[in-house]
Amino acid sequence: xxxxxIDHIGIAVKGIEQAGKFYTDILGLKIExxxxxxxxxxxxxxxxxxxxxxxxxxxxxxxxxVAKYISARGEGVQHIxxxxxxxxxxxEELKEKGVRLIDxxxxxxxxxxxxxxxxxxxxxxxxxxICERD
Numbered sequence: 001x002x003x004x005x006i007d008h009i010g011i012a013v014k015g016i017e018q019a020g021k022f023y024t025d026i027l028g029l030k031i032e033x034x035x036x037x038x039x040x041x042x043x044x045x046x047x048x049x050x051x052x053x054x055x056x057x058x059x060x061x062x063x064x065x066v067a068k069y070i071s072a073r074g075e076g077v078q079h080i081x082x083x084x085x086x087x088x089x090x091x092e093e094l095k096e097k098g099v100r101l102i103d104x105x106x107x108x109x110x111x112x113x114x115x116x117x118x119x120x121x122x123x124x125x126x127x128x129x130i131c132e133r134d
Contacts, residue, residue: 001090007083007113007131008053012069012076016045016058019075023047023054031056037110042066044110055110079117081129087114090130094118106132 013019016034023029034045041064045056057078059067069078084090087106094101100119109115113131120127 001093002085003130004083004085006052007081007129007133008055009077010055010057010079010081010129012066012073012078013056013058014070014075016043016056019056019058020045020047023056029054033111035110036060037108039108040065042110046111079127079129081115081131084130084132087116087130087132091116 011019016031020031024031029047029049031045031047034043036043038060041059041061043058043060045058047054047056057066059065059070061067066078091101091104091106095104100122101116102119103116106114106116109129109131111133113133115129115131118128118130122128
């Protein structure tokens with residue numbers, strides 16, 4: 001598997017507008033887009049930094065994964081995503097190595113990426129996403 005770089009860091013927040021002020025007003029960064037990913041019950045704000053991004057994740061439903069995360073752990077870093085060259089090959093390699101996966105096949109993620117999550121029990125409690133972008 002070829003990991004290119006850190007694609008993004010996902011931060012679970014109660015509200016994008018409020019949380020985004022730190023990144024825009026204090027750090028001087030810009031939220032370039034906000035996208036709704038209905039099947040994941042989340043709004044995602046994209047804050048690019050060089051080849052990577054910070055993604056602010058705001059739940060759209062009280063039973064969504066981000067809402068559950070915040071309820072259990074509070075706001076904060078929810079996952080780290082690594083961009084891979086070929087997600088299909090990466091998943092096959094992970095399966096061959098016996099790595100527990102949340103996603104057995106890639107699914108559509110925010111920003112047009114193809115994504116899959118590795119189970120946090122494999123990564124010392126860190127939710128790790130692999131993603132591929134065109």
